[in-house]
Amino acid sequence: KNKDFLILYDENSKLSFTHKIKHNIRTVDNIPIHTKSYKYPQIFEDEVKQQVKKMLRDGIIKESISPYTSPVWVVPKKTDSSGKKKFRLVIDYRKLNEKTINDKYPIPDITDILDKLGRACYFSTVDLVSGFHQIQLANEDMEKTAFSVNSGKYEFTRMPFGLKNAPATFQRVMDCILREHLGKFCLVYMDDIIIFSPSFQEHKVHISKIFRKLKEANLKIQHEKCEFFRKEVQFLGHTVTEHGVKPNNDKIEVIRSWPIPKTEKDIRQFLGILGYYRRFIKDFAKLVKPLTNLLRKEIEIEMTPEIIKCFEKCKKILTLDPILIYPDFSKEFILTTDASDFAIGAVLSQGPIGQDRPVAYASRTLNKTEERYSTTEKELLAIIWAVKHFRPYLYGRKFKLYTDHQPLTFSLTNANNKIIRWRLMLEEFDYEIIYKPGKQNVIADALSQSDDMTAHSADTSDDYFIPCTEKPLNVFRNQIILKISHIETEAYEQIFPKYHRHTVVKATYTEEAIVDLFKRYLNPKGTNGLLLPISLTQLVQETFRKHFSSNRLFKVFISETLLRDLRLDNEQDDVVREAHNHGHRGTKENKMQILQTYFFPQIDRIVKIFVKSCEICKKAKYNRKPPKLIQKSTTGDKPFNRVHIDIFFLQGKKWLTIVDSFSKFANAIPLETRTIIDIKQAFSEHIRQFGRPETIICDQEPSFRSIDFIGFLDDLGIAIHFASSSNSNGIIERFHSTLIEIFRTTKPKYSELTLEEHVNVAIDIYNNTFHEATKAKPREVVFNTTNIEFNKRQAKLEKLNQDRNDPVRLETGENVIIKNSQRLTKDKNPFKITTVKTDNILTFKDKNNVKIHKNRIKN
Template sequence: IGILHQEKIQLLVLEGANVDIILGRPWLVKHDPILSWGTGEIIKWGKGCVTDCFPEIPRPVQKPLPVFTTSVESPIEKRSVQIPKIYSSYKDVFCPKRASQLPPHRPWDCAIDLVPDAPMPRGKIYPLSLPETKAMEEYIHEALSQGYIRPSTSPAASSFFFVAKKDGGLRPCIDYRIINQGTIKFRYPLPLVPAALEQLRSARIFTKLDLRSAYNLVRIREGDEWKTAFVTPTGHYEYLVMPYGLVNAPSVFQNFIHEVLREFLHKFVVVYIDDILIYSRSEAEHHHHVAEVLQRLRDHQLYLKAEKCSFHLSSVQFLGYIIDQQGVRMDERKVSAVVSWPEPTTIKELQKFLGFSNFYRRFIHSYSNITAPLTTLLRGKPKTLLWTPEAAAAFQSLKSAFTQAPLLTHPDPDLPFVVEVDASTTGVGAILSQHHGDPPLLHPCAYFSRKLNPAERNYDIGNRELLAIKLALEEWRHWLEGAKFPFQVITDHKNLQYLRNAKRLCPRQARWSLFFSRFQFSITYRPGPKNIRADALSRMHDHPETSETPVNIIPEHIIINPIEWSAPPVVATPEPRPPPGCPPGRQFVPRTQRIALIHSTHTSLGTGHPGANNTLTLLSERFWWPAMARDVRQYVQGCKECAMSKSPRHLPAGKLHPLPVPNRPWSHLGVDFMTDLPSSDGNTCILVIIDRFSKFCRLIPLKGLPTALETAEILFNHVFRYYGIPEDIVSDRGPQFISRVWRSFFRLLGVTISLSSGYHPQTNGQTERKIQEVGRFLRTFCHGHQDSWNQFLGWAEYAQNSLRQPTTGLTPFQCVLGFQPPLFPWNGEPSEVPAVDYWFRESERVWDAAHHHLQRAVRRSKSIADQRRIQGPAYAPGQKVWLSTRDIRLRLPSRKLSPRFVGPFTILEQVNPVTFKLQLPPQYRIHPTFHVSLLKPFHPPLIPSTEPGHEEEPPPPLLLEDGSIYSVKEILQSRCCGGQLQYLVDWEGYGPEERSWVPRADILDPTLLEDFHTSHPEFPAPRGRGRPPRRQ
């Protein structure tokens, strides 16, 4: 009777009967089945059948297959496992001995990448009982013999302990919590269970395979084994295979098994970690599918646990569900567990029950409404459980609903769908159905329900019904969007039939309407009494306490004292007849007066230049016009006062753009000066030179800051003659490094000069970091006698070059010299000198390893840095931007009250993805190249600067090289006064009343002088132009 239901009964033989068996009323009373009278099928069995009539494992199809016997070793017993004879050629795939061998390295090895400065576990050794000690010794001995673990000297040491299995055995566990906290997460997705089940439609025969010691089939990436180390009372060990407990283990294994079986996925294979389900439409097809999978597993040295494999089933238990040709149902053993679940007495027990039942919510009518009294008990994270009569009733109702859950049919894309929705004051519900059978009857494919939040409970009934449709379409979008046939939405709210033809929609409905336009469906009205199925999802099990008054979303104290301001007289008189769409109680503003109203509201002393949202809120209290939010946003974006005065609140712009990774030592250098040191043996500064490949540094003491030519000679004498001429040198924009001598010197040598962008020293970050480390060393050893730092400088250089670099995994000495010099003199016997070719091969190997580690470190640094940054705006040459004043000295008394940005300035070119060159006035005397984080877009103001009350403020002067710099707009006249040439100038940003005479030396822009004297040859000019100045 069915595939799962089995029993033995005594029957009487009747002659002349035209049916096989007749079951009377006593049988029906005993089993209490739920029948479908339309199809003549049994949908659900009674409670007693769960424990009396269902076997532990689903039986195979009625036609048995030939089998062969293989023996599976177990610590307790030996038992035979039957495998179909047709697969006898794959007997090695089920071999336990081969499965216990150390697997090979593959591209999918488990990597354990740690964040910088990740803490190391210092494991505690737990005391073990005698049985645990024996189990531990057996486990360590077996793992060592298999090659799964090895003795370790790792700095990491996670704890080792046991937990009990369901069968009373002991499972070894390792506490990897600290390692997991510092591990960079691998986000490979696990399959969605509902989506996986939907692949099984039209399948008739199934085979389920289980991998033996699944995680142990994957190796730990070479070099990462030390991170898996653990301690036991008998020693310190580390894994060579992937152990259980690592945070990335499920994602790594899912990625691995997906790559192995990729060409079979979504065709006839579903994989969830180590569970493999093969499904087919016919037996012959199934034989071929299973053979293909077994061959693929053999090719990749993956082995199966025969005792947990099931072949050629017409009904299979997979991922907690029972699946057959008809559809998906709940596992009866899980149902039995829910039915016998005792009433919770603690918060933890209630959470455990809800978590267990939530797994099957897609089978339960009105799940969210049924559980509402239970979830209410968890609000506010209480410490004790206050069990109520309503909660007790909901608990029993949920258990009853589990025993009545229907069979869910597989969705068929070749049939039209029907979506039934309904909404109540507490929740929404929906049913996805299709017509099956002859005559066609509506069968459910899935249920959906959700509680309404406080804001949604304030919706009127029409918007709640509309919300139910929106949530249902979102839940089943993968089936309904782009469906082969238009689907039908059934609701008991008649007005929704006219939604698509409505001429006026509220903003919420307009937003939802855009979402609905992606689907092809029609809305059908069905009165509430006839819409019983969906109505049950939203109204069934309503409880008195859920009927509550509308919730005030905005706290009262926020709206007690609204800010008031005076409206301009032009909008003080309301329009005689407001246009359609104007909300009641708000005044319509004509198009010609909108900008003036925004301006008066935004710039008022009572409002203080608020942001776009706050400006819109102030206006919306009394006024309205179409596209009001867009106009306010555009105005605030173009407000110059806001652009110059407000600091950005977003993350710094510009993703990390790391320097290229060198291929050999001393090909790419970084240089900088360490200054402001006390005199030591006559030296007051240090030239720091670092090799960006090996991190090898040279520290050269100097009497004072050298000139550009002296700096070049120092580099040649201390670096180039030993290590060769480099390809690139990175430096800041110090005077030595931007001079013409420096550029000419290295241009002749063929060396590229790279300068950091303006006010962004991170470009030369390696040298800046090395200066910090050297300063820390000198402070440590000579803080009491600061004039003795020169004596320790050599040791500082030796110490820096002896330290292992996390980016390369080697010390600078090892990268450059090929070996690590000892800290103390070597006292052993001299060893044989290695061959020269061996030295070169070893050096090349060291360089390759260092290059590999450098590239990995750069990728990791970029990934971490980009988590604290956002993508910079897409700037283009010709676009105007504001420039941050963060690193510019302004001629203003207080930095806190100074503008945050100046400009706008035009972009001339994009130097690299995160650096731009600006067109600055010549008198600014700062380098025009800036990092994108120091820029922000310029938006033209909506109100021209010539309007009254909106005069543009003069720009603040720059303080550069201890002098005030003002921008000259135009030279008007020249004269000689006291033998000195003077010019009458018009200042940028100031009126005619501010014109003044200034000396020739104060005019810094030669272009202005050239243009003036060319246009006005009659005025006095400098002597260099061929004639003496004339007196006026």
């Protein structure tokens, strides 16, 4: 089916080259460069000879009499799958690069590439064989690439690695070859190609089009490093999925295992690899500030406990599996900004307010001048910088701009001369600025939360509450973060008048009152903390800095809310009833409302029971939860509907093994080789015996990943899922181990049998033995599906996998409540059934003789 493209990955032929473009080395002068050769260890002599010989054979290099000479390095490459060490011959072209005129051809931005992968469900990545070596050098520039080794002197006829403008040339070549498809279903970053499509059929077509272009350009691919028809691929150091993009797991592991830096170089290397993923990290600049401070010339590097804590937090932040969604330019963007004393940050997101998901994070530290700005100026600076940073997303589109600084909404409309100048920078954008209190601005606002406190979101109102409890939110950690003492001073009462269980804060406080409170309540010898409402955060901080910044004994702890623990049942009932009757909302909404102020054990169960028992809700509410179908588990819903396949090896022989996930029945078909032809023939034999499955699950076996095999399954209408690890294909891995155990234990009994006969006996023993998962014999399940006990167990499993009630049996004359529609008025419920038909249609006593399906009856 794909024979036309076999030439793209023919390993036996010489490495070809494209005729599209030749690489030129333009230098500022024509004076030859000669650099003395580096001595490499004798142990590498054979490796160098072998690589030179191969490049001569492929026409990549030729013997040279050039006046130019650049030295050679031998550097180790990654160990291959066989565990064999490999090395690369590298030419040091630094002196030549210094004289080379820079090629300004644009290299794509990685972020821009990743942003264009939205709405795709299938991905394929294509890797070229020694991509640079498939581009010709201009004849007049070949001598400039000369190098010498012990066996002689050579020069390149193809573009080598290490040249200054090689990446630009390669990008130009790939853009030229694939320009017709770029941005539509294909993107290129130098020698990395990704193909993306919304459906499997389109993806096949798209791959063929890209292959056709590569074939026309005479380029070859390295099929071992290519991935096709994937739901998830690794691309440019990221993991790309249909849901979004996240950091590459291998890179995260490197960060996770990074040792504590000891030198400036170590810190820069760590910040470099961490900075590559800064768009995934909220408040990156603020997070790494302690580390970047160590890079100042006047600072001596000392890894204090605070610095080490910062370093470990940086390592941990990417292990939380952050994922960014792809931007949808047909929908509105949300830009949320925030500023602290030494950094500004922003998050670009999309989605309904409160459920928006991040597209990207951005942050930077403030310089010394900016650190002296007022709070309002810092907040405005954060907005201006964030809008400029995300300009490609926001320009020409209306977006919502959220800030947690209320005076800013006033400043932009009633500004002094300085802010007017800044406001003019925003004139080219179409935005709506909205005040979002810090306690709701949970993404961008790191300032309003303590590192060790858990936050709950709360609705905004004109009044703010201070729960009078001494327990913080994370009581489950059995620790008290902040000790709160009982406050009885007049100064406190001036600001917070007493009110039952809560203190309602009105806008009557003054700066003088807060200063008085600080002086009377806090003292240098005490251990008390001062708990203040979130509404006073800004004023408290400004007052504290103004009057107490020189006193290091003072510390402002900021908490959003503390919960009152209710243990008495009558209190719990009263709270739940009051919360629900306020608006008759659902279980989740009532729970969230209660958790703003209270906590008590089994809150989920108590709220759910109360909401379900509310008669008013039953009659008045629409049914927004559609009936659920029986959920199909990953074990399939009938024999051989979903099977796991693998290649089994034993004593030099091979079998294609197939295990049915429903019955656990196993089949094994001998293979002569691991070629696609033999595997297709063996699998076809299985289909003739047991029928065609809907889905197969397999591991990363190259034969299964081939386009030929995937196309074969596609023609049969069979979906294929690739397991990311052996654990994901555990059913067949467990079968293999069981099969080997049976084979070994029965070997003395069946010693006269051939290997294939003995394996068949072992499989027959397995299929006629009770399986732990099904509590039945696999063969019995397949060939006697009326087995009563098995069907009972299967029905029980289905019941556990369903989140629905059993079908309701209804009789004539019974009163029922009908889910609302425009045909039935809400106040007529309940209705009396007049007839029940066999097709689940009910008739009700009504002037219109209404008929409805029984699925519309509330349980």
